[in-house]
Structures are given as C-alpha cells and as structure tokens.
Amino acid sequence: MNSRNEILNAACRVFAQLGFRGCTTRRIADAAGVNEVTIFRQFGSKEALLREAMKLTHSVGLAPLPDVPADPDRELSQWSESFIQHLRLRSSMIRKTMSEMEERPDMSEHASYVPKQASADLCHYLIALRRQGKTAEKFDPKTASAMLMGAIFADAMGRGMMPDVYPQPAEKAAQMYARLLLKALGVENGLRRTTNKQTKRTKQLSA
C-alpha cells in the first residue's frame, strides 16, 4: 500500500516537470523507486494513474478570509501573501496543467477548484467591506477580485522568467498588490481603527 503513494507522489513530481507526454511510466517508476510493472498492476494505465494523481494534487485547502472584515489592510495582505505562496509552490504544476487542459479537460478539471474558491471568498469579503461602509465608492466586486487575483497569479507565474517586470522585493509583492487594490476601493489605510498592538503584529507577520 505504500508503493501506491510513492507512485502517486512521483507521478505528480514528474508531471510538474515534464507534462503529460513527458511523464512516461518508465520515468515515474524510476522516480518512485518502483518497478514499472507495479504501476500497471496498481493503476491499470498511465492515464488512470495521472487522473488520480491530479485529483490528489488539487485537493488542498485555502487560507481563510474573515466573514466580518476588521482590519482590511492586514487581512487582505495576509490572504494575498498566502495565496501567492500557494501559487509559487505549485507554479510548475499549474503551468503544465494549464497547457494540458485543452487537450485533456476532464483529467485536470480539479485544478480550477482552488482559484474558483479563492475568487468566491475574495468577492464575499469585498462585498462585506462595502456593506460596512469602509469602501469609498461603488465598485464591481468581481472586477476587483479578478484584478487582485490576476496580479498575484501573473506574478507567481511570470516572475521567474521576467523578474524586472514585477515589483521588488518579491516577498512584499502580494502586500503591495493588496494595498493598491484597497486604494482603488477607497479604503483608507491611515484611518485604521485597530489598536497599536494589532498594528505591531501586522508588521511582524508581513515582514
């Protein structure tokens, strides 16, 4: 039963590196330290294995965003930071999955769960912010959430290839995007109603 997990993990690694066509059963077996036949005995076919491996890979949780916004700057910065970290850790896998999605849509359908959930969470949060009267003006929540998530996504996908296109330093980028969005929504940073203690904690966490 252990070899099964070894194979699944190896399949994920090799797929992230080489894509579906480059991800041969030979290479998976080598990466898993397992005989190639074992793969077929356990999963029947390469496609069945990859399908299961993809399902496993994309079943992960997401950082939460409070139902009732209290400190928009801190909350949105932290959420953005954890989201960009999630994407950066999986950038190779995501690139391969996006590339393969047109050819094998059913095999990688789980890949859209995380971004869909993230978008729903963020929209919900922004609407709550507006209901609280913390935003200065009318705005379309979907446009705003697509803007922040798009910036984070593009940064996670593109920085390795074109570092000079994205803001420096990389560790602050998510926060900078979040703050720029808050400015667009008219949420004023300076007028935050948090205590000094909270402000300090925010600084530590976002450093």
Next chain:
Amino acid sequence: MNSRNEILNAACRVFAQLGFRGCTTRRIADAAGVNEVTIFRQFGSKEALLREAMKLTHSVGLAPLPDVPADPDRELSQWSESFIQHLRLRSSMIRKTMSEMEERPDMSEHASYVPKQASADLCHYLIALRRQGKTAEKFDPKTASAMLMGAIFADAMGRGMMPDVYPQPAEKAAQMYARLLLKALGVENGLRRTTNKQTKRTKQLSA
C-alpha cells in the same frame, strides 16, 4: 521557398495545440500539406524548425501608448483592450510556451519580449501621468503596471476555463481593469481637464 513558410506556419499551429512533444514532424507535415522529408531537408531537425517558428511567432508589434498622456481613461482603456485581444488570440500558444519554458528556455526566450515591452511602455506612461500631476498620490509604477497587466493576462488565460471568476461582459473587462487602476492611482475621471469635445469622444469610445 513557399513550402518553407507553409511548414513554419503549420509548426506554430500544431505547437499551439499540442506542445513540443505532441508536435511531431509527422503532424506538422500533414498540417502543412507537405512530405515529412521536406521538413528535414529544409530545417535539419525538429528542434531547429521549432526554434525558427517560435522566433517568427513572437516577433509582433504592440499597440502604442502616448508619450504625453492626454486622456488617461481613453488611452489606458484602449491600450488594455488591444493588449487583452493580443493575449486572447495567442492564449493556446502562450500556455504551451509557458509550460515548455522550464524545459527548453532557449527555444522560447523570445516569448518574453512582448510582455517586457508592454511593461516598460506602461510604466513609462504611468510615470508621465504622475509627472503631470494627474495622479493623486505617490505610487510604485512597477506595482501598478504589474497589477493591470496581471489582471489582463489572467483574464486572457483563465476566462475560457472559469468564466464565472471574471467580470462580465468579456469585451468590457479590459476597460474595467484599466479604470480600477486609475482609481487606485487617484486619477479622477470626472475632474478631467480635457475639453467637452474630448470628453464626449471618450464617452462614445468607452461605451
């Protein structure tokens, strides 16, 4: 000499559909209506052909952005619209290239020319805007340009897969992102210092 171009175009089409490994000389030859041997006589190897095809694909111009901003809303909306159209037309090719870039960096290095140029253009424009005093506050041009370009890029790449995550209608999305960015920079649409005539024209174009 004509067969050479047929082969190059076919190679681009097949690559955009199937990626490097799926882009076999057999399939390229079929798509080009040419005998497979002709490919090797003309280009020597599959890799040499693909290298040349990629170079050709990524040598395209970009919509300009004025050196001296006059009507930020109109200019930025139009630029965003042409940029998102550029990306949407090439989304398959871009996905494949991004996926292949880790494995064959030298083959697809030209792919970064357009986004790099776009980023430089946009930064330059935003800095000019700020110098004109049309922006309300201090801001980091690179963060702002990465934000708008990221939103546009993610929309172009992801809308087909998750249409409910992005603003509707698709044809207005680029403009909505551009306007949200202008809000973040404190550029006031209503308080524009253009003449009535220009304002009218803007309204028509942006409707």
Next chain:
DNA sequence: TGTGTAAGCAAGTAACTACTTGCATTCCCT
C-alpha cells in the same frame, strides 16, 4: 536542349512508448 534544385515517395533504422506475460521472491495472516 541540358542542368541544377526542390520536392515527392517508399523503405528502413534505432530508440522509445504503453502495456502484457510468466516466473520467482518476500511477507503477512491464520
């Protein structure tokens, strides 16, 4: 009229692909 060049066609090469089969080994459970 002759000559060079680009192309097609048929066949073949060596390597790799997913996948199968038969047999031997290990280990757990009763």
Next chain:
DNA sequence: AGGGAATGCAAGTAGTTACTTGCTTACACA
C-alpha cells in the same frame, strides 16, 4: 507450516518517434 497478496525481474508486443537513404518527378533558367 502454508496460502495468498504484493512486488520484482526478464522478456516480449505493437505502435510511434526523429531522422536517413535512394530513387523519381517537376520545374526554372541558361
């Protein structure tokens, strides 16, 4: 002690891959 399940190993199958070779056809140009 014995039987069954999981695994390894060696070998093989049929198809595909990039690339080559030898020969033929068509056409432009001098």
